Amino acid sequence: MENRILKYFLQLILILLYFEGNAQQRFSLNQCIEYAYKQNFDVKLKELKLKQSENTLEQSEKAVYPNLSGAFSQGINSGRSIDPFTNGFVQRTISSNSFGANANFTIFNGFSLKNQIIQNQYNAEADQVEIQRAKNELRIRITLAYMQVLMNQELSKIAQEQIQNIQSQYERVKALVIEGNMPKTNLIDLDAQLATAEYDALNAKTNIDISKLSLAQLIAFPNFVAFDIENNSIEEKTVLLNDNYLQNILSGFYFQxxxxxxxxxxxxxxxxxxxxxxGKYPTVSLGAGVGSAYSSAPAKEYNYFNQLGFNSNQFARLSINIPIYTNGQVKGRITNAQINQRITETQLSQTKLQIKQEIEQAYLTAKIAQEKLKTAQKQVLAQQVAYDSAKDRYLEGLLHTIELNNYRINHEKAKSNLIQSKYEFYFRKIVLDYYIVK
Known part of the structure; x- marks a missing residue:
């Protein structure tokens, strides 16, 4: 009995864990973006590159300090060898050891250390900016995918509304057919329209699932089944896009x-x-060191520590390395550096032109999308009036089912155009805002 109870208890735990693992997690747009920042491989790689650049910068900053090293050796010589204490030849086994410490400091090397720090600092700053650029581009892609889901959800609602409208018409027509005020063929036509509307609704639902899958994959969410977004809609942007708006953006595009x-x-x-x-300038360096040694040969006359004090030595050395002939290596490095400078300057000019063209294109597409949105709003109002009038005439027997269906399709298309225009303008406006310096 106890084993059976334990078995049921374990099964219950497994069931609870399964449903917990597959519970829906709803994401807002900002949550999707933040989640993607942590999961996106491109962002991760750029962050690792930044750490590498920062480490290189730290190394170059520490390179200006002296190098300090220590040395110790232990040896045994057998047979004829040199006594390290007297420097004379002896025929015996001698054990010896030595100690030393050296320090080297670069005084001048053509300001190479200083310039290396400056260059590494620029590289680290550029890598930091690259991370922000990658995040901005990822944010745009996620926003587009997120809005695609929202748009498909609204389109699905329209498809469901059409089914309800046809079903409502079907019930009223059915009553008129029973009373003998309408032919039965009207019901057959409505059945066909209902089947088409249900097929369109299924396609709309499928589009929601596909767009959700695309968004989940874009943010690298591991479980598509457990992924969902918040059921919210966007607010229409009532921003006046004019030439002044464009010039304000262009005035700050250098800070992109x-x-x-x-x-x-x-x-x-x-x-x-x-x-x-x-590489054309001399290198001046300063070195210093201390050391001592011990040998077992005179161990009877001098003990270990006496020898260390007796054999202690110190040195200081100033070195100057003057390049006279470098096989054209320095000249070649200078030429390559000058070519690299021209390459980066050309890339900068190309980037500026590209960004300016992108801003102008983004502004134009946003302005066109805004005009389309205004036209779509007017179209919906006109088609709504036409459809309501057609329904009244249909119930009075003045309009055929096929003609009513045409009005319904036009009204549905107008609503779909409005939704698509709304999200298109919203996205184009976000892209345009991407270029605004804050």
Whole structure:
């Protein structure tokens, strides 16, 4: 009996865990964006590249400090060897060890260390901007996919409303047919219309599932079955798009992340020329060290610590390395750095032109979408009046079923056009806002 109870208890736990694992998780647009930031591989790779650049910058900053190293050796010599204490030849087994510490400091190397820090700083800043650029582009893609789901949901509601309208008409026509005020063929026509409306509603529902799947995959959500979005709609943007609006955006387009990144790459390339030219200058460095040694040969006369004090030594060294002939290597590096500078400057000019053209295109498409939205609103009102009038004439027997269906289809198409125009304008406006410097 106890085993059976335990078995049922375990089954209940498994069932609860299953439903918990497949519970619907609803995401708002901002939650989708934040979730994607953490999951997107492109963003992760750029963040790792930034860490790499920051580490390189830290290394170059620490390179200006002296190098300090220590050394220890232990040896045994057998047979004829040199006594490390007297430097004379002896015929015996000798054990010895030595200690030392060295420090080296670069005094001057053509400002290479300083310029390397500056260049690495520019590279790190550019990589930071690249992360923001990748996030902005990802946000646009997620917003479009999210709105696609919302639009399909609204289109599905229209399809369901059409089914209800046809069913309502069917009941009224059925009553008129029973009373003998309408022919039975009208019911047959409505049956066909209802079947078509149900097929359209199924397609609309399928479009919702497909768009949800696309959004879930875009944000890298692991379980599509458990994914859903909040049931909300967008508010229509009542922003006046004119030439002043465009000029305000164009006046600040130089601060776009992609342009900032390109400018930082140009600065890095300029410093790269200075780094290459550093190879023409001498390198001045300072070295110093201390050391001592012990040998077992004179161990009877001098103990271990006495030998260490007796053999202690110190040194200081100033080194100057003057490049005289470098096989054309320095000249080649300078030429490559100058070519790289021209490449980055060309890329910067190309990026500026590209962004300007993108802003102009985004503005034009948003303005066209706004005009389409206004026209669609007027179209819905006109088609609504026409459809209501057609329904009254149909019930009075003045209009055929096929003609009524044409009015219904036109009204449905007008509502669909309104929804599509609304979301298109909303998306185009978001793309346009992407270029506004905040």
């Amino acid at each position: 992340p992609i342009i900032k990144s390109a400018e930082l790459r140009v600065r890095s390339a300029n410093v790269g020329i200075k780094l290459a030219k550093a």
